[in-house]
Amino acid sequence: MTAGTALLLNLGVTAAVIGALMLATFAIGVRLGRHSVVDVAWGLGFVAAALATAAVATATGFGDPVRNWLLCGLTAVWGLRLAIHIGLRGRGKGEDPRYERFLANAPGNPNLYALRVVYLLQGSLVWLISLPVQVAAFTAGPLGWVAFLGALVWLVGMVFETVGDAQLARFKADPANREKIMDRGLWAWTRHPNYFGDACVWWGLFLVAAGSWWVLLTLPAPLVMTYLLTRGSGQRLLDEHMSNRPGWSEYAARTSAFFPLPPRKAVPGT
Numbered sequence: 373m374t375a376g377t378a379l380l381l382n383l384g385v386t387a388a389v390i391g392a393l394m395l396a397t398f399a400i401g402v403r404l405g406r407h408s409v410v411d412v413a414w415g416l417g418f419v420a421a422a423l424a425t426a427a428v429a430t431a432t433g434f435g436d437p438v439r440n441w442l443l444c445g446l447t448a449v450w451g452l453r454l455a456i457h458i459g460l461r462g463r464g465k466g467e468d469p470r471y472e473r474f475l476a477n478a479p480g481n482p483n484l485y486a487l488r489v490v491y492l493l494q495g496s497l498v499w500l501i502s503l504p505v506q507v508a509a510f511t512a513g514p515l516g517w518v519a520f521l522g523a524l525v526w527l528v529g530m531v532f533e534t535v536g537d538a539q540l541a542r543f544k545a546d547p548a549n550r551e552k553i554m555d556r557g558l559w560a561w562t563r564h565p566n567y568f569g570d571a572c573v574w575w576g577l578f579l580v581a582a583g584s585w586w587v588l589l590t591l592p593a594p595l596v597m598t599y600l601l602t603r604g605s606g607q608r609l610l611d612e613h614m615s616n617r618p619g620w621s622e623y624a625a626r627t628s629a630f631f632p633l634p635p636r637k638a639v640p641g642t
Contacts, residue, residue, distance in 0.1 A: 378432040379510040385428055386421045386506060387499055393420055394495035398487050407475070407486045408468035410494055415454035417498035422447035422505055429509035436583065439519065440509045443580055446526055447505055450573050453530075457537055470609070501574065501597050503590040508581030515583070522579025529572025532558060532632070536565030553619045561632040563611070563623070567601040568630055574598075602630055 373381075397413040426444040429435045462468070471490070478485035539557040543549050558565035574597045581587045600606055607630060614620050626636045 373432060375434045375510045375512075378428065378434050379507065381432075382425055382428040382506055382510065386424050386502070389420045389424045390417050390495045390498050391492075393417055394491040398483075398491045401486070401491075402483050406467045407471045407490060408462060410491055411462070411468070412455050412459045413491075414494055414498065415451040415458070417451075417495060418502055419448045419451035419455075421498060421502040422451070425502075425506045425509045432510075434510045434512075435508070436512060436514060439513075439515055439580070439583060442515070442519075442523075443505045443508055443577060446523070446573075446577060446580065447502070450526075450530060450533075453534065461541070497596070497600070501593045503593045504578045504581040504587055507590050508583060508587050511584035511586050513583035515580075518582055519580045522576045522582070524576070525572050525579060526576030529569040529574075529576055531569070532565045532572065533569025536569060540566075551617060553614070553617055553623045555619075555623050555627065558632070560627065560635050562628045562630060564601075564607050564630055565632070567606045568632065570606075571598045571601050571630075 393413055393416060394410070397410055398407075401407040401409045422444040426440055429440050430437070471486075474490075475482045475486055536558045539559060540554055543554045543556065562568050571594075574594045578587075578590070578594045581590070602608070611624070611629070615624075
């Protein structure tokens with residue numbers, strides 16, 4: 373078996389594993405009447421893809437084991453933290469308003485529509501975005517300075533995401549802050565520290581993976597993740613949702629939309 377054949381085998385294995393996870397999550401969502409459970413499966417899908425890739429690469433004997441298991445570990449830490457955070461955040465709550473609005477005008481059976489455009493679409497994105505991790509597992513080459521830079525970028529992303537989520541959770545736990553805008557801590561420097569952290573994590577993983585020019589062909593993966601976070605279902609939709617809250621316009625005027633920057637001073641008369 374060649375490295376290319378092993379990679380193709382792995383791409384099929386990860387697609388099957390991710391598909392099975394999404395179908396199982398869909399069954400749970402139908403039973404609970406809450407399709408927002410797919411948000412938990414988002415992080416778990418990357419964990420499943422990374423673990424399957426590490427197992428196939430190890431079994432076939434291709435790639436650098438250190439890079440392989442480093443990428444698996446970094447991906448698993450990120451994905452498990454995200455899945456646990458989202459699961460705890462949604463515990464005891466009903467359907468997410470985003471999915472309610474989305475499925476309200478679904479043609480035909482809403483559950484089957486959700487399966488096609490929510491679960492299977494997210495599963496496809498998980499497979500696509502995890503391609504750097506998958507391809508790197510079957511390419512030779514020891515870790516170099518680019519990989520260490522990538523690990524540092526990944527760490528910055530994890531800090532922003534973890535600290536930002538914790539700060540927001542504490543803020544929302546105080547009833548006095550109901551309907552108020554979170555503008556403290558990291559949220560004073562960027563309106564979306566968690567999304568910025570996500571982007572850093574996947575650019576970091578891409579750099580760790582980039583030990584071969586083959587991995588450079590997976591550049592669309594972190595680009596797609598960044599697009600989703602800034603123009604897709606992330607920053608853009610959340611900003612629209614928050615725009616009607618008191619104080620939003622002032623907060624948006626002084627706070628960077630994505631990249632962390634010092635808060636801008638208010639301009640007199642505005």
